[in-house]
Amino acid sequence: MRIDWSTILAGRARAFRPCIRTDFSSLPTPPDVIHFTGGAPPLECLPAEPLGEALARAWRTEPTGLWYGETEGHRPLREAIAARLAQRGATVDPDTILITQGAQQAIDLVARALLEPGDRVLVEGPTYFGALQVFEPYDVRIEAIPLDEEGVVLDELAAALARSPRPKLFYTVPTFQNPAGVTMTLERRRAVVELAAQYGVPIVEDDPYGDLWYETPPPPPLRAFWDEVLSLGSFSKTLAPGLRVGWLVAPPHLMKLLIDAKEAADIQSDRLLQRAITAVITSPWYEEHLARARRIYAERCQLLAEALARELGECAAWSLPRGGFFLWITLRGVEESASLLPHCAAAGVTFVPGSEFYPDHRPSPSLRLGFTTLSREDLLKGAERLGRVLRETIVEVSGR
Amino acid sequence: MRIDWSTILAGRARAFRPCIRTDFSSLPTPPDVIHFTGGAPPLECLPAEPLGEALARAWRTEPTGLWYGETEGHRPLREAIAARLAQRGATVDPDTILITQGAQQAIDLVARALLEPGDRVLVEGPTYFGALQVFEPYDVRIEAIPLDEEGVVLDELAAALARSPRPKLFYTVPTFQNPAGVTMTLERRRAVVELAAQYGVPIVEDDPYGDLWYETPPPPPLRAFWDEVLSLGSFSKTLAPGLRVGWLVAPPHLMKLLIDAKEAADIQSDRLLQRAITAVITSPWYEEHLARARRIYAERCQLLAEALARELGECAAWSLPRGGFFLWITLRGVEESASLLPHCAAAGVTFVPGSEFYPDHRPSPSLRLGFTTLSREDLLKGAERLGRVLRETIVEVSGR
Numbered sequence: 001m002r003i004d005w006s007t008i009l010a011g012r013a014r015a016f017r018p019c020i021r022t023d024f025s026s027l028p029t030p031p032d033v034i035h036f037t038g039g040a041p042p043l044e045c046l047p048a049e050p051l052g053e054a055l056a057r058a059w060r061t062e063p064t065g066l067w068y069g070e071t072e073g074h075r076p077l078r079e080a081i082a083a084r085l086a087q088r089g090a091t092v093d094p095d096t097i098l099i100t101q102g103a104q105q106a107i108d109l110v111a112r113a114l115l116e117p118g119d120r121v122l123v124e125g126p127t128y129f130g131a132l133q134v135f136e137p138y139d140v141r142i143e144a145i146p147l148d149e150e151g152v153v154l155d156e157l158a159a160a161l162a163r164s165p166r167p168k169l170f171y172t173v174p175t176f177q178n179p180a181g182v183t184m185t186l187e188r189r190r191a192v193v194e195l196a197a198q199y200g201v202p203i204v205e206d207d208p209y210g211d212l213w214y215e216t217p218p219p220p221p222l223r224a225f226w227d228e229v230l231s232l233g234s235f236s237k238t239l240a241p242g243l244r245v246g247w248l249v250a251p252p253h254l255m256k257l258l259i260d261a262k263e264a265a266d267i268q269s270d271r272l273l274q275r276a277i278t279a280v281i282t283s284p285w286y287e288e289h290l291a292r293a294r295r296i297y298a299e300r301c302q303l304l305a306e307a308l309a310r311e312l313g314e315c316a317a318w319s320l321p322r323g324g325f326f327l328w329i330t331l332r333g334v335e336e337s338a339s340l341l342p343h344c345a346a347a348g349v350t351f352v353p354g355s356e357f358y359p360d361h362r363p364s365p366s367l368r369l370g371f372t373t374l375s376r377e378d379l380l381k382g383a384e385r386l387g388r389v390l391r392e393t394i395v396e397v398s399g400r
Numbered sequence: 401m402r403i404d405w406s407t408i409l410a411g412r413a414r415a416f417r418p419c420i421r422t423d424f425s426s427l428p429t430p431p432d433v434i435h436f437t438g439g440a441p442p443l444e445c446l447p448a449e450p451l452g453e454a455l456a457r458a459w460r461t462e463p464t465g466l467w468y469g470e471t472e473g474h475r476p477l478r479e480a481i482a483a484r485l486a487q488r489g490a491t492v493d494p495d496t497i498l499i500t501q502g503a504q505q506a507i508d509l510v511a512r513a514l515l516e517p518g519d520r521v522l523v524e525g526p527t528y529f530g531a532l533q534v535f536e537p538y539d540v541r542i543e544a545i546p547l548d549e550e551g552v553v554l555d556e557l558a559a560a561l562a563r564s565p566r567p568k569l570f571y572t573v574p575t576f577q578n579p580a581g582v583t584m585t586l587e588r589r590r591a592v593v594e595l596a597a598q599y600g601v602p603i604v605e606d607d608p609y610g611d612l613w614y615e616t617p618p619p620p621p622l623r624a625f626w627d628e629v630l631s632l633g634s635f636s637k638t639l640a641p642g643l644r645v646g647w648l649v650a651p652p653h654l655m656k657l658l659i660d661a662k663e664a665a666d667i668q669s670d671r672l673l674q675r676a677i678t679a680v681i682t683s684p685w686y687e688e689h690l691a692r693a694r695r696i697y698a699e700r701c702q703l704l705a706e707a708l709a710r711e712l713g714e715c716a717a718w719s720l721p722r723g724g725f726f727l728w729i730t731l732r733g734v735e736e737s738a739s740l741l742p743h744c745a746a747a748g749v750t751f752v753p754g755s756e757f758y759p760d761h762r763p764s765p766s767l768r769l770g771f772t773t774l775s776r777e778d779l780l781k782g783a784e785r786l787g788r789v790l791r792e793t794i795v796e797v798s799g800r
Binding site for chain 1: 401403448465469505513516530533597626657
């Protein structure tokens with residue numbers, strides 16, 4: 001007998017979807033296509049050797065790490081994370097750090113603990129699509145607060161916080177934002193925290209890129225200004241996304257229930273890997289690695305921006321990010337960047353359309369370019385292809 | 401400003417709890433305490449060497465495994481799991497296997513996809529506490545269907561299936577059950593599947609112990625009799641719980657949404673570890689490893705049962721499991737085994753009280769003894785201590 005699954009699935013399952021709606025694999029592309037869609041460290045920045053050795057050592061010397069153990073995470077790793085946050089200006093008790101399967105699981109655990117159907121959830125517009133993917137099945141109303149060059153727009157945030165019912169949380173990527181590249185200024189950080197505190201609305205700060213600045217470190221995380229902030233981090237960008245190791249700094253009151261939620265979700269994260277990461281991030285190698293990665297990303301970002309200036313000219317505008325993985329460009333004379341994607345793919349270049357980063361998938365003239373994994377040659381070639389399609393398409397559109 | 405988290409937490413967060421409510425660490429115990437509370441392979445059965453080598457090799461040779469990649473899991477691992485299931489009588493398309501963070505995450509993903517507040521969820525009584533921990537926050541009504549020596553009691557299951565509203569699912573551990581050690585007979589399996597199909601109620605089959613039989617293999621998994629069964633497996637018992645690698649076999653219709661749910665939960669599982677596990681479980685070493693593990697568990701189970709027969713005599717009854725990790729004993733003249741735990745702990749022996757395995761935490765005269773990690777000496781000493789306390793306490797209770 002067949003089961004009629006449509007009568008059995010929970011309502012929320014209708015909202016399950018891939019993090020990116022665009023099916024890049026369905027786009028016809030030439031074999032030498034250049035993908036600006038990535039958001040990962042390049043192969044040459046993956047610490048396969050030092051981390052692989054540390055992991056092999058942990059396997060040899062700590063076989064009990066293969067057992068069940070600390071759901072909250074390896075204590076020395078939590079201490080090392082606290083020490084790094086302290087260097088960035090945020091004083092955090094290691095007991096308030098929960099190790100998670102990447103920052104993605106941290107978002108998921110926070111949503112489990114806080115969200116009820118009908119809740120208002122504030123995000124930045126644009127925002128990280130993986131957060132939308134977590135929030136949507138909770139049947140919440142997600143509202144996008146616009147960004148300017150200094151971070152989330154204060155008046156808009158204040159108005160949204162003031163409206164009833166009180167929002168359940170404000171999710172922000174304040175530093176080298178994904179996708180917009182914007183970094184919230186120090187003043188803006190203080191003001192945002194003050195507003196959230198005034199209205200009693202929790203801030204969920206997602207901060208995977210903070211260590212990956214180009215020339216100067218960013219302002220301290222929001223958690224530095226308010227100890228009620230839920231602050232998420234990850235080794236996905238600084239070491240490797242395949243590790244699936246991140247963390248959640250939570251107010252002490254919430255730690256027990258978040259640890260219980262983690263235990264129900266998957267019992268614990270990989271204990272030997274946590275030991276290996278601890279060894280690696282507390283070794284002198286790690287600062288050298290970060291310095292090298294910063295240099296590489298800064299160079300690639302600069303190179304792409306210069307190439308785009310040559311190739312796109314008046315067709316587009318953007319601001320240079322001061323760290324992170326993404327260049328967010330806004331097209332002139334185009335209402336929906338997604339409409340250009342098939343042309344671009346046919347010409348051998350892809351990007352993530354701006355509409356992916358809004359809860360309502362509104363048409364967006366913007367697009368996200370990830371440059372970290374591309375060689376100098378590919379960055380130039382990709383910019384050239386992009387420029388060619390944009391000039392042709394925009395002329396064609398204007399000509400109609 | 402402080403946030404009043406009590407006004408912000410979701411209702412479901414009130415149901416977050418540790419998998420075991422008993423706080424063993426709060427019980428005063430002598431230093432040489434013997435814990436019958438474990439449910440993991442012993443150190444001597446952890447494949448640290450072959451698997452550690454395979455993992456080190458994967459790190460060296462496949463650095464792209466450190467990137468983002470297949471959310472559904474490594475294809476050759478899914479094929480190897482399908483091949484093993486085929487040997488056990490269940491024909492499964494590898495495309496319908498999703499790799500998860502242990503079977504625990506598989507339970508969690510199934511609950512996300514299916515459960516609505518007020519739903520009826522059928523489980524076995526007793527059942528695996530980690531499943532209760534997942535189901536409870538969904539605000540469902542969990543009903544425990546009793547077990548007999550041949551598995552879940554058919555009349556009781558039929559009556560529960562027939563009652564309105566239709567149950568959302570029936571969760572079962574049919575093979576070497578945790579905690580009761582019972583294995584559903586072939587006839588019972590056929591009848592259970594027939595009943596569930598008749599009422600259109602999905603079966604969620606949790607099968608982490610199926611490869612760990614003592615003398616003869618168990619009947620085929622329920623998935624062999626009905627391709628609508630959601631069937632969960634894990635390498636936590638056959639290799640190591642610290643790996644956090646399990647799987648979910650799902651009806652083809654559900655695969656896309658379950659993969660999307662997995663992506664929202666944590667993007668993907670460890671890709672290099674999946675490659676290492678594939679190498680290990682398809683090597684001749686694995687069958688030798690399983691044969692050795694089976695022998696060790698069979699011996700320890702036999703030894704403990706014989707010692708309990710000597711020490712407990714008329715105080716308790718049990719059936720010998722034919723595989724798996726647990727001996728479930730039922731005390732005579734005691735209504736709630738948990739009441740004996742402080743006395744036992746003081747005498748240097750602990751167990752998991754039966755009440756932990758029921759959704760309503762009903763007083764239970766039973767208790768679960770996990771024997772896999774204990775040496776011959778500890779098994780004998782533990783049984784002796786248990787017998788001493790039980791004899792004293794039961795006499796004392798009866799004497800009142």
